[in-house]
Amino acid sequence: MYQFNFQPVFDNLDMLLVGAWLTIQLSFTAMVLGMIVSVAGAVAKTSGITVLRLIADVYVEAIRNTPFLVQIFFIFFGLPALGISMTPNTAALVALVINVGAYGTEIIRAGIESIPRGQIEAGRALSLSPNRIFVHIILKPTLRNIYPALTSQFIYLMLTSSVVSVISASDLAATGADLNAQTFASFEIYLVLTVMYFLLSLGFTGLFAVLRRVFFSYPVAR
Amino acid sequence: MFREFSSADVMFLVMAIRWTVILSVLAFAGGAIGGLILALARTSRIRAFRWAATGFIRLFQGTPLLMQLFLVYFGLAVAGLPIDPLLAAAAALTLHASAFLGEIWRGSIEAVAPGQFEAATALALGYMDRMRYIILPQAMRIATAPTVGFLVQLIKGTSLASIIGFTELTRAGQIVNNATFQPFLVFGTVAALYFALCWPLSLLARYLERRMRRTIAR
Numbered sequence: 001m002y003q004f005n006f007q008p009v010f011d012n013l014d015m016l017l018v019g020a021w022l023t024i025q026l027s028f029t030a031m032v033l034g035m036i037v038s039v040a041g042a043v044a045k046t047s048g049i050t051v052l053r054l055i056a057d058v059y060v061e062a063i064r065n066t067p068f069l070v071q072i073f074f075i076f077f078g079l080p081a082l083g084i085s086m087t088p089n090t091a092a093l094v095a096l097v098i099n100v101g102a103y104g105t106e107i108i109r110a111g112i113e114s115i116p117r118g119q120i121e122a123g124r125a126l127s128l129s130p131n132r133i134f135v136h137i138i139l140k141p142t143l144r145n146i147y148p149a150l151t152s153q154f155i156y157l158m159l160t161s162s163v164v165s166v167i168s169a170s171d172l173a174a175t176g177a178d179l180n181a182q183t184f185a186s187f188e189i190y191l192v193l194t195v196m197y198f199l200l201s202l203g204f205t206g207l208f209a210v211l212r213r214v215f216f217s218y219p220v221a222r
Numbered sequence: 223m224f225r226e227f228s229s230a231d232v233m234f235l236v237m238a239i240r241w242t243v244i245l246s247v248l249a250f251a252g253g254a255i256g257g258l259i260l261a262l263a264r265t266s267r268i269r270a271f272r273w274a275a276t277g278f279i280r281l282f283q284g285t286p287l288l289m290q291l292f293l294v295y296f297g298l299a300v301a302g303l304p305i306d307p308l309l310a311a312a313a314a315l316t317l318h319a320s321a322f323l324g325e326i327w328r329g330s331i332e333a334v335a336p337g338q339f340e341a342a343t344a345l346a347l348g349y350m351d352r353m354r355y356i357i358l359p360q361a362m363r364i365a366t367a368p369t370v371g372f373l374v375q376l377i378k379g380t381s382l383a384s385i386i387g388f389t390e391l392t393r394a395g396q397i398v399n400n401a402t403f404q405p406f407l408v409f410g411t412v413a414a415l416y417f418a419l420c421w422p423l424s425l426l427a428r429y430l431e432r433r434m435r436r437t438i439a440r
Contacts, residue, residue, distance in 0.1 A: 002300045065374065065420035066413045067381035069392055074413060075225040077405035155284075166385060173288065187296040191341040193287040 008183035009192045022194055026171055027056025027158040027204075027214050030096035034157065037039025038150075039098060039139070045109045050217075056105060068104035068160055071095055076167045090168035092161070100157045107149045111142035145214045151208040162197065172196060227404040238394030239419065245343045245380045245390055248312045250373060252330025254320020275324065282321030288382050290314045295363045302402055311383035316377065324371050330365035331357060360387070363437075367430035374420045374427070381416070391415060 009016070044056040063071065075098075076091040087096065117140055123133040143150070165173035176193040180186050235430040263275035267322050267364050283291065342352040384393035395412035399405050 050244065061424070062413075062417065063420065065378075065424055066286055066416045067378040067392065069384070070395070070409055070413045072415060073392075073395070073405070076407040077399065078409045079406070081404075081406035098262070114378045149409055159284075159286040162288045165288075165383065173286070187293070187300050190289055190292040190296060194285045197286050198284045 005185050006188050006190060008179065008185045009188050015179060016172070016192065016196065018198065019172040020163060022170050023102055023158070023172040024202065026093060026096070027161050030161065031154045032099045034100035034104055036044060037101030041101060041105030041110055042108035045105060046112050059104045060105050063099055068095070068099050069163055069166065071099060072082055072164060088167045088169040091167060092164035095213060096157060096161055096164070099160070100153065103153050104150060105181060107146050107153060108142060110142050111146035112138055112183060114145065146214060147212055155204050158200060158204055159197060164202055225401060225402045227402040227407050229396070229399045231402065232411060234398060234401055235391065235394050235415060238389065238391045239415060241390040242377065242380050245311055245315065245383060246377045247378070249315030249319045249376055252312070252316030253323050255322025256316060257323025261327035261331055264324065269295055279321045279325050282318055283325065287318055287379050288385065291382055291386055292317055302433040306354060307383065307386050307388035310386055310389045311380070315376065319376055323369065326368045326372060327361065327365050330361040333364050334360045364434065367427050367434055370423055370427040370430060374423050377420055378416065
């Protein structure tokens, strides 16, 4: 009969909490930067400029049809051949941003395309500048419409970020792997890690609900 | 020292695709059974079934696939079973696929017009007949596009099996890289092979989705 031993986990709970904090920082930074990449990608896709659209298409398809694990191997081990060397933590962040940027591009593009043309024409008729039309008439309503899809993609990003532990970037999963190497209480450690990731995903879900109330609680005109 | 990255290595990688495909098929087949049970439980009139299925789906969608793989892998030892990477990977990916397919198919069942349920009930069809002849065939049409889309996600997910030591495409890439130390070429090739597997499926999913939209619009 297997003897459960949670003592090593509870003795090192502070270590795991630091790991959880690292995962929060890493995912949050990746979300913010990924958001910028996503908007840029979506603008390129809907710009009507063939070259930009093509580049964005290739980027989105290449990333969405290959595993994150291979992407991070390629970035961390492969790119130094081109003279681009990164520390594990930087490579992890870059890989996450590139990855979530591709999914975000598709989500935001769909949102932009669903904005009625008449809205944009109305903006022009009111002689709003192109920038203001983009920010107030296109981007903000788009973000409001696609908010659920985008935030669930962000939570998926946080879960995916556990994979960065394979290039020994520092995060919750890597902290768990270190602890496992010291104590060998494998099942117990990964059980606690899984629970912690679950709590993190609940936490991010809650945070996104709050942000939604702050930014998008205004009534929609009909 | 290191040998060159040769056509023999490329063949080794191409042959490793079969393990990625086998793992994907196993997980998809297992996930289809689990997903159907979960989808039926989620749409059931019995509250305990709904709660159990919701809990299962939340749990598996709210935790990383990598942690699920580790838990099943080390869990085999806890259960006194032999630790086998293929068994562990197939089991973990099956549970993972069950949760996602369960959620997709629940949505498809709920998207079938309520009048169909009512008409079937009015014709005195029992639960099994109603599901088998009226609801599920219609739900299947709605579910096809997102199911193919999930298959792409599942194939990519099998790459994580390399971390618990199962030799599929990604692990084969690591092995070749350790011998040749040409990571740019090796992982570039591995990525291209995954792309060749996944892209046609992505295009198919998009085509099915467009066709579905047109059917609904009509």
